[in-house]
Every structure is written in structure tokens, then in C-alpha cells.
Amino acid sequence: MQDLRSLTQSELVEALASMGEKKFRAAQIYQWLHVHMADSFDEMTNLSAVLRQKLKDQCRLITLKPVKVLTSQIDGTKKFLFELPDGNIIESVWMQYHHGNSVCISSQVGCRMGCRFCASTLDGLVRGLEPSEMLQQIYQIEKYTGQRVDSVVVMGSGEPMDNYDNFVKFVRLITDEKGHNLSGRAITVSTCGLVPQMYKLAEEGLSITLALSLHASDDETRRQLMPIANKYSLQEVLAACDNYFEKTGRRISFEYSLVHGVNDTLEGAKALAALLGKRNCHVNLIPVNPIKERDFTRGAREETIAFKNVLEKNGINATIRREMGRDIDGACGQLRRSYLQSDT
Numbered sequence: 169m170q171d172l173r174s175l176t177q178s179e180l181v182e183a184l185a186s187m188g189e190k191k192f193r194a195a196q197i198y199q200w201l202h203v204h205m206a207d208s209f210d211e212m213t214n215l216s217a218v219l220r221q222k223l224k225d226q227c228r229l230i231t232l233k234p235v236k237v238l239t240s241q242i243d244g245t246k247k248f249l250f251e252l253p254d255g256n257i258i259e260s261v262w263m264q265y266h267h268g269n270s271v272c273i274s275s276q277v278g279c280r281m282g283c284r285f286c287a288s289t290l291d292g293l294v295r296g297l298e299p300s301e302m303l304q305q306i307y308q309i310e311k312y313t314g315q316r317v318d319s320v321v322v323m324g325s326g327e328p329m330d331n332y333d334n335f336v337k338f339v340r341l342i343t344d345e346k347g348h349n350l351s352g353r354a355i356t357v358s359t360c361g362l363v364p365q366m367y368k369l370a371e372e373g374l375s376i377t378l379a380l381s382l383h384a385s386d387d388e389t390r391r392q393l394m395p396i397a398n399k400y401s402l403q404e405v406l407a408a409c410d411n412y413f414e415k416t417g418r419r420i421s422f423e424y425s426l427v428h429g430v431n432d433t434l435e436g437a438k439a440l441a442a443l444l445g446k447r448n449c450h451v452n453l454i455p456v457n458p459i460k461e462r463d464f465t466r467g468a469r470e471e472t473i474a475f476k477n478v479l480e481k482n483g484i485n486a487t488i489r490r491e492m493g494r495d496i497d498g499a500c501g502q503l504r505r506s507y508l509q510s511d512t
């Protein structure tokens with residue numbers, strides 16, 4: 169059975185034609201799915217009861233169920249745990265900034281990239297999310313909060329470039345003028361650096377921002393933190409970033425999680441500035457979120473600031489990521505983990 173919310177408008181026209189339905193019905197249904205964010209066929213009140221029944225019998229309408237919502241008392245950030253139709257659990261985060269509301273979504277259930285400090289990867293990959301399941305995280309949060317999402321970061325659990333086709337389709341759907349009509353410029357996708365997919369993404373004609381999880385300025389340190397660095401060298405990953413910038417004109421964002429005693433020395437900061445050189449880019453420093461399964465820690469706040477100052481002195485744009493929702497759970501993927509563990 170076809171998952172209607174994962175179909176483009178032309179695919180939806182085809183699907184309905186094969187059920188003997190006219191084109192304008194597809195336009196109506198598409199609007200229900202992506203503008204009104206319908207959770208059931210019964211909400212589609214301009215369709216006949218007969219057609220609604222036919223849709224129920226022959227198609228799938230994927231909706232996510234919020235099973236837990238935690239609200240930060242500090243900054244109003246909300247963390248959502250959603251149940252997928254097959255019972256899997258994922259997490260998403262809603263953050264309010266002065267420039268607007270941002271949502272961080274997951275792209276997979278679990279992850280197989282194995283980054284040493286990340287909670288999402290501890291139990292490996294379960295499966296990639298469907299386009300509808302990525303969209304639903306945003307739609308459900310808009311419905312829950314009653315507010316429009318202004319920007320989306322694909323930085324939750326999973327590696328989006330390891331679920332490439334579904335991720336690209338998600339972007340095409342959410343940016344469709346006839347659908348939810350979010351600007352491509354309001355979307356950032358983060359990757360640990362799957363080089364072939366980064367080249368492919370540059371050719372898709374999307375105007376999204378690419379963020380690369382760099383986390384080290386030399387291959388040896390990067391390999392200690394990220395298994396993917398055994399496959400692609402820094403030189404190869406940076407060449408893929410440069411290509412993305414050349415093809416799309418979008419400035420690359422580099423994420424650098426500071427792990428105390430591993431990659432956070434001031435010499436490391438100088439080496440990072442030298443590595444990035446004259447690139448038109450931005451560095452996002454993330455003091456590592458300790459997870460209980462690993463013994464990584466973060467340095468003192470002053471050390472993080474000193475690291476940032478070295479970058480800036482060397483002409484590299486850098487910010488320290490503001491920690492949102494500190495009181496409602498630690499690192500990425502930890503909320504889902506603690507929920508699953510408390511269940512068993």
C-alpha cells in the first residue's frame with residue numbers, strides 16, 4: 169500500500185489515476201496532507217465518504233504519535249518522543265530563537281556511523297525514515313505548539329546521507345510551493361562526511377545548507393572519534409565541501425564537538441584555522457555532551473571561549489552552540505535511549 173504523504177504531487181496524481189480518480193482530487197488530497205497536515209482521511213471533508221473509504225482501504229496515511237513531550241523550564245525548548253507506525257521511537261526537538269522557531273529532526277532510527285561520543289549510534293541502525301516520517305516530525309510539532317516552524321536542522325538521530333533518496337525527497341516535499349512551502353535556505357543538513365553523497369547532493373538543485381561534522385583537524389584524531397574517517401580522508405571530505413559551495417553558493421558550516429584532551433587544545437584550534445584557511449565558512453563549536461556509556465568530558469567554559477578566540481583571530485567565523493533545553497536531557501539520542509531502557 170502506498171504511503172501517500174511520501175509521494176510528490178505528480179506521483180499522487182498517478183496513484184489516484186490508477187484508482188480511477190481525477191487529477192483535481194490529487195491536488196485536494198495533497199493540500200490536506202501538506203498544508204492542513206491531516207492525521208486521518210476523515211478530516212478530508214471535501215472528499216466523498218466513498219472516496220475516503222477507498223483511500224483507507226487502499227493507501228497508507230502515516231502519522232506519528234507524540235508519546236512524550238518534555239518542556240524546558242529554562243528556555244521553553246521542547247523535546248518530543250514520537251512513535252512510528254511500526255512501534256519504533258524517534259526524537260525531535262523544538263527550539264525558539266529570536267530569529268524564529270527551529271526544529272531538529274531525526275533521519276533514521278538509530279545510526280550505523282559509530283561516532284564515539286554519540287548516543288544515537290550505540291545500538292546501531294534499525295532503519296531509515298520515510299519522507300513522510302521526516303515531514304511528520306515537523307507537522308506534528310506545528311500542530312502541538314500552534315506555531316509555524318521557520319527553520320529545520322537535520323541533526324537528530326541518524327545519518328541523512330545514509331538515507332539519501334528519502335532525505336532528498338523529504339526536502340523536495342517540504343519546500344514545494346503547493347505543499348508546506350518552507351524555503352530551502354531554511355534547511356540545514358548535517359553529515360559525518362559520506363563523500364559520494366555529498367557530491368550527489370551538490371547536483372540536486374536544492375538551496376539547503378550543508379553542515380559537516382569535522383571534529384578534528386588531522387586524520388589521526390578524526391579516526392579516533394569517527395570511524396567514517398577511516399574511509400574518507402579530511403582532504404577528500406573538504407574537497408567535497410568545496411565542491412558543494414562552488415555548485416550551490418551556500419556557505420559550509422563545520423561542526424566541531426570539543427572533547428576534552430582529545431581535540432580541544434589551542435594548538436588544535438590553530439591547526440583547525442590553518443586547515444580551513446581562506447574558506448568562506450562558519451564553525452559551530454559544540455562542547456561535548458557527555459554520555460554515560462563513554463567517558464568523554466568537556467573542558468571549562470573559558471577553554472571553549474579561548475578556542476573560539478584563536479579561530480577568530482585567524483579569520484575563521486565561529487560560534488559556540490547555545491545549549492538549549494539543558495534541563496530536559498543531555499546529548500542527542502539520549503532521551504530516546506532512556507525511554508527505551510525504562511520500558512524494558
Ligand code: SAH
Binds near residue numbers: 287322360361457
Ligand atoms: N549524522 C549527522 C547528524 C548527527 S547529529 C552527522 O554526523 O553530522 C549533529 C551533530 O551533533 C554532529 O556534528 C554530531 O557529531 C554531534 N554530536 C552527536 N553527539 C554528540 C555529543 N554527545 N556531544 C556533542 N556533539 C554531538
